[in-house]
Amino acid sequence: MGIGFPHVVRAVPHGQPVQDSDMCPRRDPAAPEQPPCAPGTREPAAPAPRRPAPSQVADHEDLEVRASAAHDRHTPPEAVHRLTHDPDPAVRAAPARHPHLPPTRLAExxxxxxxxxxxxxxxxxxxGLLHELVESGGQRAK
Incomplete structure (x- = not known):
């Protein structure tokens, strides 16, 4: 273990795994408010990117966020519904398969x-509807 200097790293016996606390001089177990170090480095890890609230993902400006939400099983039904109207065709297709898609929108x-x-x-x-689609070759009776 180090002798209290922030730049001293604890020696690890040969064959033992190195842990973040062994490498990171800024990581103090007594101070949990300190950010952890990036694995295998002596530098603080970058903060995790903030993810928008599930109710806001359908209107997010980033295409990748909307596409990810379209595949996320935790996306709420109203957001899934809005994603079926997305300007990007790939984003529109994914929520059509989403289990939270409201039944009325699924029928549409x-x-x-x-x-x-x-x-x-x-x-x-x-x-019953799936059977109807199979029997009719994919055409719904209106």
Whole structure:
């Protein structure tokens, strides 16, 4: 163990794993408010990026955030619904398969030429409706 200088690193016996606290002079177990060091370095780790609230992801300016939300099982139904109207086609397709897609919107997407194939793969699609789609070659009776 070091003798109290912030630049001294505790010696680790050969064959023992090196832990962040062995490498990082700024990490003090008695002071949890200090940021941990990046693994294998003596520098503080960068703070984790803040993720928008689930209710805000559908309107986020970053395409990757919206696409990620479209695949996230924790995205709330109202955000999933809004994502089906996204300007990007790849983002629109993912929520059509999302289990939180409201049933009324799922029914609408089955009649949407662009998204019907994706909506038909939704795990919450009623078995009777799925059977109807299979029997009709993908065409819904209106």
């Amino acid at each position: 997407l089955l009649d949407d030429e662009e998204l019907a194939h994706h909506a038909a793969a939704n795990p919450t699609l009623e078995p």
